Amino acid sequence: MARYESLLDACGGTPLIGLPRLSPTVPEGAPPVRLWAKLEDRNPTGSIKDRAALFMVRAAEEAGHLRPGDTILEPTSGNTGISLAMVAKLRGYRLVCVMPENVSTERVQLLRMYGAEIIFSPAAGGSNQAVATAKQIAAEHPDWVMLYQYGNEANARAHYETTGPELLHDLPTITHFVAGLGTTGTLMGTGRYLREKVEGIQIVAAEPRYGELVYGLRNIDEGYVPELYDAQVLSRRFSVGTRDAVLRTRQLVEVEGIFAGFSTGAILHAALAVAHEAVKAGRRADVAFVIADAGWKYLSTGAYGGTLADAENALEGQLWA
Amino acid sequence: MAIEVRIPTILRSYTGGAKVVEGTGDTLGDLLTDLDSRHGGLKGRLVTDAGALHRFVNVYVNDEDVRFLGALDAKLTDGDSVTILPAVAGGAFGFAAAAAIAQHSAAAAAIARHSAGAARVARH
Ligand SMILES: Cc1ncc(COP(=O)(O)O)c(C=O)c1O
Numbered sequence: 001m002a003r004y005e006s007l008l009d010a011c012g013g014t015p016l017i018g019l020p021r022l023s024p025t026v027p028e029g030a031p032p033v034r035l036w037a038k039l040e041d042r043n044p045t046g047s048i049k050d051r052a053a054l055f056m057v058r059a060a061e062e063a064g065h066l067r068p069g070d071t072i073l074e075p076t077s078g079n080t081g082i083s084l085a086m087v088a089k090l091r092g093y094r095l096v097c098v099m100p101e102n103v104s105t106e107r108v109q110l111l112r113m114y115g116a117e118i119i120f121s122p123a124a125g126g127s128n129q130a131v132a133t134a135k136q137i138a139a140e141h142p143d144w145v146m147l148y149q150y151g152n153e154a155n156a157r158a159h160y161e162t163t164g165p166e167l168l169h170d171l172p173t174i175t176h177f178v179a180g181l182g183t184t185g186t187l188m189g190t191g192r193y194l195r196e197k198v199e200g201i202q203i204v205a206a207e208p209r210y211g212e213l214v215y216g217l218r219n220i221d222e223g224y225v226p227e228l229y230d231a232q233v234l235s236r237r238f239s240v241g242t243r244d245a246v247l248r249t250r251q252l253v254e255v256e257g258i259f260a261g262f263s264t265g266a267i268l269h270a271a272l273a274v275a276h277e278a279v280k281a282g283r284r285a286d287v288a289f290v291i292a293d294a295g296w297k298y299l300s301t302g303a304y305g306g307t308l309a310d311a312e313n314a315l316e317g318q319l320w321a
Numbered sequence: 322m323a324i325e326v327r328i329p330t331i332l333r334s335y336t337g338g339a340k341v342v343e344g345t346g347d348t349l350g351d352l353l354t355d356l357d358s359r360h361g362g363l364k365g366r367l368v369t370d371a372g373a374l375h376r377f378v379n380v381y382v383n384d385e386d387v388r389f390l391g392a393l394d395a396k397l398t399d400g401d402s403v404t405i406l407p408a409v410a411g412g413a414f415g416f417a418a419a420a421a422i423a424q425h426s427a428a429a430a431a432i433a434r435h436s437a438g439a440a441r442v443a444r445h
Contacts, residue, residue, distance in 0.1 A: 205386075209404075209406070210409070220331065220332075220366060220375060220377050220378060220407055221377065223376070223377025223378070223407045223408040223409065224377070224408060224409060225376065225377065225408050231388060231389075234389065235389065236385060236386070236389045237385070237386035237388070237389055238381075238384050238385055238386070239379070239381045239384050239385075239386065239404065239406070240384065241384070
């Protein structure tokens with residue numbers, strides 16, 4: 001389909017692309033092992049987060065929590081903020097994003113361009129602090145609606161109702177699904193759907209390993225696991241270092257012509273690991289993974305060029321924005 | 322050869338500031354016991370009284386989460402690399418980036434401002 005009533009109607013329905021050059025070669029006569037990329041950058045604001053934003057806003061509207069002119073509050077400086085800003089604009093809401101100070105000016109500009117307002121939280125505590133600050137502000141403004149992507153079932157449901165069925169429709173022989181682990185919405189929703197429909201499917205998480213300061217909590221008890229997360233849905237979970245993520249991001253554009261952001265590099269790294277294991281074991285595999293967003297927002301890091309070591313330094317602390 | 326273990330900043334008080342320490346053991350549980358003999362108290366921060374991995378601690382063997390490999394019973398071999406990390410709200414990729422960019426001094430200043438109760442609202 002190529003015609004839609006509005007931008008919101010054009011959310012999802014993204015293409016699944018075979019990657020014949022990146023898929024590992026198997027010995028003569030062995031079953032095929034194939035990689036497939038789901039192009040989530042082909043969503044209205046260019047990331048997988050449009051699905052979650054749209055579902056969370058719709059769920060709040062249906063529950064009567066959101067009325068025209070209301071204010072939405074969300075801890076995010078990344079793709080979710082951009083997606084929510086677009087949905088809020090088209091549905092007639094005001095959006096306030098909580099993000100750490102000294103976030104890149106591009107991000108602030110992009111959000112403001114979409115009409116979002118910004119409350120800065122202290123950078124020290126990283127994402128945990130931003131979540132805590134947002135909760136505190138929510139308590140101070142009881143009339144503001146916090147969709148709270150980390151604990152909002154509509155975030156996961158977006159993927160249960162759209163991403164999962166799209167994958168199964170386009171790739172009935174799917175054996176592995178690999179995606180990034182942030183709020184965990186993508187993996188919880190898609191993973192649950194595919195587990196119900198596909199016997200023996202492997203649900204694989206790739207999480208980026210951040211720079212040291214991100215983990216700079218004062219105490220283990222300040223740690224945070226998103227409310228949506230249920231480890232039972234996953235088969236395996238990989239932590240992917242910056243160097244591997246950069247290498248794979250570059251490989252993806254060099255070999256298959258797909259220009260993706262760095263979280264996708266981490267996802268591809270995990271996807272290749274399970275693909276190569278299947279080759280070793282002589283098992284058939286159709287590994288579908290997510291292209292979470294395109295590379296445009298990360299060009300200014302300089303990490304697409306130069307040596308790997310340079311890129312690693314350039315991204316130390318700048319990744320995944 | 323031994324097993325290399327990466328220690329996160331908050332736990333380096335147990336390793337005399339060392340980022341990487343070495344240990345031995347056939348399972349993760351054995352390794353932690355071995356480490357605890359030289360870095361007293363470390364195991365207690367990672368394992369609960371009930372004998373499970375602490376909820377806010379993630380441990381990876383060769384980059385894979387041990388909770389999917391048998392947790393404390395996960396098998397180890399010489400040459401493996403173990404990484405210990407606190408759980409953080411990873412969904413906010415942007416936050417993580419910003420936090421990492423921040424200098425420690427800026428971070429400290431931010432804490433001071435925050436505890437003074439000043440969340441700044443920027444309107445365009
Ligand atoms: C670029 C990118 N990759 C991956 C993710 C993780 O997805 P999820 O939050 O559904 O776990 C996000 C989420 O913020 C993202 O922005």
